[in-house]
Amino acid sequence: MVKEIEVEPITRLEGHGGLRVVLGDDGKVQDVQFNITSTRFFEKFCEGRYCEHIPRITTRICGICPIPHHLTPTKAVEDAWGVKIPTPALKLRQLLMNAKQYSSHVLHFYALAAPDFLLGPMADPALRNVVHVINKMPDVGAMALKMMDFGQKLCAAIGGKSIHPISAIVGGMKKPLDEEIRDKFLKEIDEQIEFTKKTVDIGLKIVEDYWDVVANVGVVPTYYLGLTKNGVHDIYEGDIRIVNPEGNKIDYNAHKYLDVLGEHIPKHSYATHMYYKPAGYPEGIYRANCLGMINAADKMATPLADEALKAFRDKVGPVSHHTFAYHWARIIETVEAIELIKKYLEDPDICNPDCKTLDIEPREGQGIGVTEAPRGVLLYHIWSDAEGICKKLNLLVATNHNIAGIEKSLMHVAKQVFEDKILERLKLPDPWIK
Amino acid sequence: MIKNIEDNDNIVESRVKVAFLQSSDCWGCHQSLLNAHLGLLPVLPALEIVYWPCVVDFKYESLEKREDGEILVGFVEGSMRTKQDIEASKLMRRKCQLIIAFGSCSCYGNVHGLANQFSIDDLKNRKFLEVESIADYSNRIPDEHVPSFENKIVPLDNVIKVDAYISGCPPKPEQIISSVLFLLGQKPFPMNVSAFCNECSLNQSGCILDEEKICFGAITSTGCTMKCPENGKACVGCMGPARNVSSKIDKLNKITDDLNSISSGDKKNLYEFLTLFLNIPLMAGFDLAGDILKQIKNKGKVSTPLTNLPSAIEEVTSKLLQYLRDNKNFHEISNVCDTCSRIIGSRSTMTKVKRDYEGLPNLEECLIEQGYICMGPVTNAGCGAMCINVNAPCSGCYGQTKWDVNQSERFADTILKSFNVSISKEELLSQVKDHIGTFEKFTLASNKGYKGGE
Ligand code: SF4
Ligand code: SF4
Ligand code: SF4
Ligand SMILES: [Fe+2]
Numbered sequence: 001m002v003k004e005i006e007v008e009p010i011t012r013l014e015g016h017g018g019l020r021v022v023l024g025d026d027g028k029v030q031d032v033q034f035n036i037t038s039t040r041f042f043e044k045f046c047e048g049r050y051c052e053h054i055p056r057i058t059t060r061i062c063g064i065c066p067i068p069h070h071l072t073p074t075k076a077v078e079d080a081w082g083v084k085i086p087t088p089a090l091k092l093r094q095l096l097m098n099a100k101q102y103s104s105h106v107l108h109f110y111a112l113a114a115p116d117f118l119l120g121p122m123a124d125p126a127l128r129n130v131v132h133v134i135n136k137m138p139d140v141g142a143m144a145l146k147m148m149d150f151g152q153k154l155c156a157a158i159g160g161k162s163i164h165p166i167s168a169i170v171g172g173m174k175k176p177l178d179e180e181i182r183d184k185f186l187k188e189i190d191e192q193i194e195f196t197k198k199t200v201d202i203g204l205k206i207v208e209d210y211w212d213v214v215a216n217v218g219v220v221p222t223y224y225l226g227l228t229k230n231g232v233h234d235i236y237e238g239d240i241r242i243v244n245p246e247g248n249k250i251d252y253n254a255h256k257y258l259d260v261l262g263e264h265i266p267k268h269s270y271a272t273h274m275y276y277k278p279a280g281y282p283e284g285i286y287r288a289n290c291l292g293m294i295n296a297a298d299k300m301a302t303p304l305a306d307e308a309l310k311a312f313r314d315k316v317g318p319v320s321h322h323t324f325a326y327h328w329a330r331i332i333e334t335v336e337a338i339e340l341i342k343k344y345l346e347d348p349d350i351c352n353p354d355c356k357t358l359d360i361e362p363r364e365g366q367g368i369g370v371t372e373a374p375r376g377v378l379l380y381h382i383w384s385d386a387e388g389i390c391k392k393l394n395l396l397v398a399t400n401h402n403i404a405g406i407e408k409s410l411m412h413v414a415k416q417v418f419e420d421k422i423l424e425r426l427k428l429p430d431p432w433i434k
Numbered sequence: 435m436i437k438n439i440e441d442n443d444n445i446v447e448s449r450v451k452v453a454f455l456q457s458s459d460c461w462g463c464h465q466s467l468l469n470a471h472l473g474l475l476p477v478l479p480a481l482e483i484v485y486w487p488c489v490v491d492f493k494y495e496s497l498e499k500r501e502d503g504e505i506l507v508g509f510v511e512g513s514m515r516t517k518q519d520i521e522a523s524k525l526m527r528r529k530c531q532l533i534i535a536f537g538s539c540s541c542y543g544n545v546h547g548l549a550n551q552f553s554i555d556d557l558k559n560r561k562f563l564e565v566e567s568i569a570d571y572s573n574r575i576p577d578e579h580v581p582s583f584e585n586k587i588v589p590l591d592n593v594i595k596v597d598a599y600i601s602g603c604p605p606k607p608e609q610i611i612s613s614v615l616f617l618l619g620q621k622p623f624p625m626n627v628s629a630f631c632n633e634c635s636l637n638q639s640g641c642i643l644d645e646e647k648i649c650f651g652a653i654t655s656t657g658c659t660m661k662c663p664e665n666g667k668a669c670v671g672c673m674g675p676a677r678n679v680s681s682k683i684d685k686l687n688k689i690t691d692d693l694n695s696i697s698s699g700d701k702k703n704l705y706e707f708l709t710l711f712l713n714i715p716l717m718a719g720f721d722l723a724g725d726i727l728k729q730i731k732n733k734g735k736v737s738t739p740l741t742n743l744p745s746a747i748e749e750v751t752s753k754l755l756q757y758l759r760d761n762k763n764f765h766e767i768s769n770v771c772d773t774c775s776r777i778i779g780s781r782s783t784m785t786k787v788k789r790d791y792e793g794l795p796n797l798e799e800c801l802i803e804q805g806y807i808c809m810g811p812v813t814n815a816g817c818g819a820m821c822i823n824v825n826a827p828c829s830g831c832y833g834q835t836k837w838d839v840n841q842s843e844r845f846a847d848t849i850l851k852s853f854n855v856s857i858s859k860e861e862l863l864s865q866v867k868d869h870i871g872t873f874e875k876f877t878l879a880s881n882k883g884y885k886g887g888e
Contacts, residue, residue, distance in 0.1 A: 018579070020579060033578075033579060035579045035580055036580075037516065037518055037580050037581055038457075038458040038515055038516050038518070038519070038581075039458075039515075039561065040458055040459075040513070040515055040546045040549070041546075041549050041552075041557040041558075041560070041561055043560055043561050043565060044549065044552055044556065044557045044560040044561065045545070045546075045548035045549040045551060045552065045557075046548075048551070048868060048870075048871065049548075049868055049871040050789065050790075050867070050868050050871060050872070052789060052790045052791045053790070053829075053868070053871055053872070053875070056826075056829055056875075057545045057548075057871075057875065059460075060459075060460050060462070060544060060545050060546075060603065061460060062460050062461065062462075063459075063460040063461040063462025063463070063464070063465040063466075063604065064461055064462075064465060066460075066462065107468070111468070131478065148468075148469075152469050159824070160820055160821055160823060160824030160826060161820050161821070162469060163462045163465055163466055163469070163604050164462060164603060164604070164831070166820075166821045166824060166826040166829075167824040167825070167826060169790055169791055169826070170790075170791040171791055174794070174824055174825035174826050175797070175824045175825040257567070258566060258567060261567060262567060262568075262569025262570065263565060263567040263568045263569055264568075264569070264570050264572060265562050265563075265568060265572045265573075265574055265575070265576065266576060267574060267576055267577065267578045268576060268578040268579050268580060269576055269580065270576055270580055272562075272568075275569075277569055280570075281569075281570050356794045358793050358794060360791050360792065362791075381566070387867065388789070388791075389867060389868065394565050394566050394567060396567060
């Protein structure tokens, strides 16, 4: 008899989905489906909108990473209309992106991932959550809350709202940061850097404790998608880089994305599957997100993060296929984010009122914007008419990039779990919280 | 500033069961709840969260297995895009005594309602068949183990009965916490013996009540800086109830006997009083007809969630709540402009409609008077004019203050009446090319008059 194991909803996942594992009567895994069960059709209902309104609509795609969904379409419209933005605006946007990266990664690590590791994956599901972590490890909990708070408050200060920001506009930013507010954040920055270092320690300890899991579960060779600027990790200005399973890197201009990134429509998921077009589907399935970014980068943009990258490479090699290395990659990115936040906060330009180009003319044309959202590359392709009304929109969002790769790794893990019974053999450490 | 209430034994008798559901949406409302961070900690011990899939490992069956009505409060986030959204919402309705439409998606449909301009086939075709990046010509629309789509997005209250609405995209963390605290009846007040009036500088002469205007000093506890009357403003009850009312209670009673004729300034004060004194949060269209209070207190009449109120105070507050129950449009009086610090009647005048990318507005004058479309005057208050604070116009995410009217025309009429605008209604409306996206971005699904794509 064929047995279907259904897990719905997949918890702690932003997006709506279920997981389905189909086992044959021989106990072999026949199929793994990651069913994303909703979509809202932004691609269609943005048609007819003023192009400059789109960044205030698409934020609603994701409440965890609304900032890239605000800035990326703004970049796309600027590209379509040929608009250049002043340097202070660019720096403000970089600061905003990194503030989001920081709070989102910290949230992911402490609220979504750490409960499994700190309590152990076999702990009572009702307790395996961030609230329990806060109760049991109050120091770590308080630190995590302060980190998220710092990032979110900085997002709110620049973006106007931390969730669904509004301050970017075609041509720049609506308002620079007030000096007084900037000073408040500057006062806290060194403490935040200390917190980040502590988080690195916790993360590395977890990696060490769970090394057996990291090195043996879900090690799946795929392609990777990341963004770099001249080889350097860059979440706002980077361009497309593909890493093949052997670790070779190929750079592409985002304007050529249709030659590089292909969408496959699966029968069982409303989130489409992306793949590297030259390699075809499913061979070209890639993974994005922090591991993609880290695999793509030759170098991090800041010194501490670059050290962390080197340590990572020493341990896992030039390209990591370890699904559980996502957590480590995320920590490296967190370090870079806080270092960049410090750099930009110390730059007087972020308080410079010259943050918006004043003369802007809409024109007919297409524009592309690409950035790295905390869950993966985000690409907007906007068609504008002569009046600046959106004729068409295409988006590739993080979920699209990740979903096929996740399914592929789940297939692998399901085989390991159900066929090889790997859970019985894995060396799991004593949980930190019992 | 505020000390803990002394006799608070019966504030939290037992933990209250709550459940959270996400429908088709962005997660932002829940992220906003999480953003409350430390603010959440005092609330958490009073809650027993029985379903919260975005944060806690609970499976759908665990909700199905609960007794009907076992959960006190259910928060439903998100818009009704799929059959699964509809079914899960109905399940929540069965399992929860109170349902709160949590966020503008469930209150109004949000931007997802813009899809109502198109047929469901047009939507699906664009996404699954036509998009430029589709590369392997699979030519299919997913249909295996995925729920089907609803033809049109409707607000949650078209699907199930809703008891209260917390609007906002997302609602602010403070708003969510105050809603939860309100439901738990848990706000701490000093409850001093003496009422505010007794120390008020206007007590002997110039009393606000003497002008037939509302002031809540007679029932409010002392303990504040007493600044309001000095600045000519009525007491709106920040400090909560006093143990003893002042002798001015009769006058207050008389004025509150007929709330239907109070001025708009008094309504504003009443609004603040509800929030500050009765701790009724900024829920747009807060629907007391759903008898939220009754269910909490298990009493027949409308009563406040505050415990141990002196009967004279109970009498006044009951009247206010009755009024609120009978006047669902009460919240109309409060819009984003009421909370915006910009000058209306400034030196600028709208002479043509500017697009948002044009120029850069100054930070002092009303954006409308500088030529931009700002939805502030027709949008529910609650956010504190967040967008305008960073120089971006309001786009209406807290929902419209009035329904069942042509929103473009209502906007035009409103601003022509109260703002420096020197173009005609026709010119104004013809200069805006995208009416739906400009005036109904968040609320199209709630517009009953809109027929939309076939
Ligand atoms: S109301 Fe806004 S923040 Fe809340 S789920 Fe909907 S889109 Fe997201
Ligand atoms: S219209 Fe906008 S800018 Fe003007 S007062 Fe109202 S909210 Fe403020
Ligand atoms: S100003 Fe308007 S759009 Fe902005 S948060 Fe407030 S209600 Fe929403
Ligand atoms: Fe797409």
